[in-house]
Amino acid sequence: MREEGLAGLNLRDLANRVGMRAPSLYEYFPSKHAIYDAMFAEAYRQFGAVIDTLVSRPGLEGLRSGAKQVLDFMVAEPARFSLLFQRTIPGFEPSAESYELATEVFERTRTWFVDNVTDDDGALDMFTALTTGLASQQLANDPGGDRWTRLVDAAVAMFVAHITTSGGTQPAPHDSGAGRAGEEDRQ
Numbered sequence: 001m002r003e004e005g006l007a008g009l010n011l012r013d014l015a016n017r018v019g020m021r022a023p024s025l026y027e028y029f030p031s032k033h034a035i036y037d038a039m040f041a042e043a044y045r046q047f048g049a050v051i052d053t054l055v056s057r058p059g060l061e062g063l064r065s066g067a068k069q070v071l072d073f074m075v076a077e078p079a080r081f082s083l084l085f086q087r088t089i090p091g092f093e094p095s096a097e098s099y100e101l102a103t104e105v106f107e108r109t110r111t112w113f114v115d116n117v118t119d120d121d122g123a124l125d126m127f128t129a130l131t132t133g134l135a136s137q138q139l140a141n142d143p144g145g146d147r148w149t150r151l152v153d154a155a156v157a158m159f160v161a162h163i164t165t166s167g168g169t170q171p172a173p174h175d176s177g178a179g180r181a182g183e184e185d186r187q
Contacts, residue, residue: 001039001079006089009035033092036083041098043080047073048105055112062116064156067131071149074135081139085132123163130155 001009009032015022029035050073054066074081082088084102094102113124134155138148 002077006036006079006082011035033089036089036092037095037098039080040083040094041101043077043084044098044101044105046080047084048101048108051105051109051112055108058116060160062112063160064153066112067127067152067156070131071135071138071152074132075138075149078139078143081135085135118163120163123159126162127159130159 004010011025011032012022014035015025018025029038050069054062054069056062057065074085110121110124113127117123117127131152134148134151138145142148
């Protein structure tokens with residue numbers, strides 16, 4: 001799929017690549033969607049590992065470095081990005097078990113975000129849109145380059161300025177114990 005993209009999955013070709021006949025592949029995966037589901041689950045395990053390194057860094061520095069890590073993860077594997085963050089496979093829905101992995105990763109991200117940036121769910125949605133948007137542009141318009149990934153620091157600064165001026169809280173620069181900066185001033 002790295003060579004042909006997600007839509008290029010062909011069970012016969014896949015079976016040949018792993019050294020088996022196509023009917024034997026059905027013993028492991030009853031359908032193409034089952035393969036996509038296994039890939040979805042594995043990709044969310046990988047993404048969860050990236051998020052786990054993010055949650056060990058507090059405040060604004062964590063937001064900056066985390067955004068870079070997430071963006072690097074997204075652009076490293078275009079097929080994986082498409083599977084996780086876009087709906088490009090007609091009729092594919094992850095299984096309940098695989099979707100639970102995605103939900104767990106999102107909740108760990110959300111918990112870190114609330115503890116370090118803001119508890120505004122709209123702000124988390126916006127930040128998600130910023131990172132996936134940069135990745136999408138990078139993959140579509142400059143694969144292998146850095147035209148959009150190099151904008152991550154500016155995007156984070158723009159985001160922080162927005163949440164600061166819209167009544168949100170600004171992340172602490174390096175204070176690991178402070179949580180959301182400015183919280184005490186509002187209470």
